[in-house]
Amino acid sequence: MRYHRIPDETVRRLPVYLRGLMVSANQGNTSISSRSLADSVGVNSWQIRKDFSYFGDFGTRGVGYDIERLAKEIKKILRLDVIRRAVLVGVGDLGSALLAYPGFGIFGLDIVAAFDVDPKKIGSTLNGVTIEDFAGIDAVKERDISLAIVAVPRAEAQVAADRLVASGVKGILNFAPCKVSVPRRVKVITLDIAMELARLPYYIPRAGRAEEPQQA
Amino acid sequence: MRYHRIPDETVRRLPVYLRGLMVSANQGNTSISSRSLADSVGVNSWQIRKDFSYFGDFGTRGVGYDIERLAKEIKKILRLDVIRRAVLVGVGDLGSALLAYPGFGIFGLDIVAAFDVDPKKIGSTLNGVTIEDFAGIDAVKERDISLAIVAVPRAEAQVAADRLVASGVKGILNFAPCKVSVPRRVKVITLDIAMELARLPYYIPRAGRAEEPQQA
DNA sequence: CCATGTGAAGGTATTCACAGCC
């Protein structure tokens, strides 16, 4: 059925599918079945078909999905066709690694500016991006940037977010291990690395015990 | 009701609560209400009470929860009381940042070893950890390490995981943007940074359009 | 015959509303 509302969990999987489609396209394929996409990304084939069914018919029965058409549609749904420029705030260890990270390109995302408060860093260039003074963050308003990555210590995260929102940023990927409050119109995704590692031990069976959590 | 099975989504939130409890304890509190914990971590108070109800009574009606007792119980459930030592594979930009990252300590987690294939890196020391040759990864078997962080390029992630599993690692936090296959008994959490940034634009309302996705 | 697309069934998690207790 077409023009369903797309469930949140499906949205979370769309980038996974998108990457799988790209990889397959790079191998020279023009179409792919839900089964083989399933094998390559690690999601059930019926889940994939259900997910795709929320936004139209891209498959051909007996054949599979047209990779290019489907990838283009997913990009459109995720708005990756129009929103691509991001700013980084906080060029510490993690921030520098993110600046150097080549993985954003596949989604058409681009870190086009970086800010820090450290005078020793301001003015230097990393991966083609010159680090600017955080005091001048307002300038991003004129640069068509709607995404931000916050990689500052916890104590500074809220301030950074406030200034970013004031500068017109619409979405924030927050690496600081804390909640940041923003107006409802702005979306924040907090990615707490230590927390991910912290929930790993739960899934490790106790040696010599019968009752164990199973993996998800 | 006590001794329920703990839902997976609750397990995902436990580290969030744990951090909130620690922060509150550092401020000198000994107990905390679901309402104020809710304010500090950004989860509804009824969700918090429901989550805690899955594993027993830690609250006092009219007062709140005993922070220390609750924190200890959460750590026990997450097995953070026994599993704490981790190994890092891949000391590139991201890996170095993770070695320097101070955020693991709050959960009692510790990166005690690091491996890489680059001869220029092997032997040098970062944050008190000496980088060893990946060829000798088997040695972790004798070092009581059950967690691993994989921060290598996509093409090497599966090999790294295979070697880690062979070396007795039980849980892997994978930063490479791909699926890694492991035996059922081993748990993998893949954290794909670019993917998180990629789903952010979806939540940004189109300018001048009525229909908009709402934030989650 | 193969693979998609989808109603229906089943399972899981969230939200509510309020009884129970300090």
Add this chain to the structure above:
DNA sequence: GGCTGTGAATACCTTCACATGG
């Protein structure tokens, strides 16, 4: 009065089974 703890109601997501179409 305040706050926890929890059955019940609701919403959401996944899985199944199979009709549909190339």
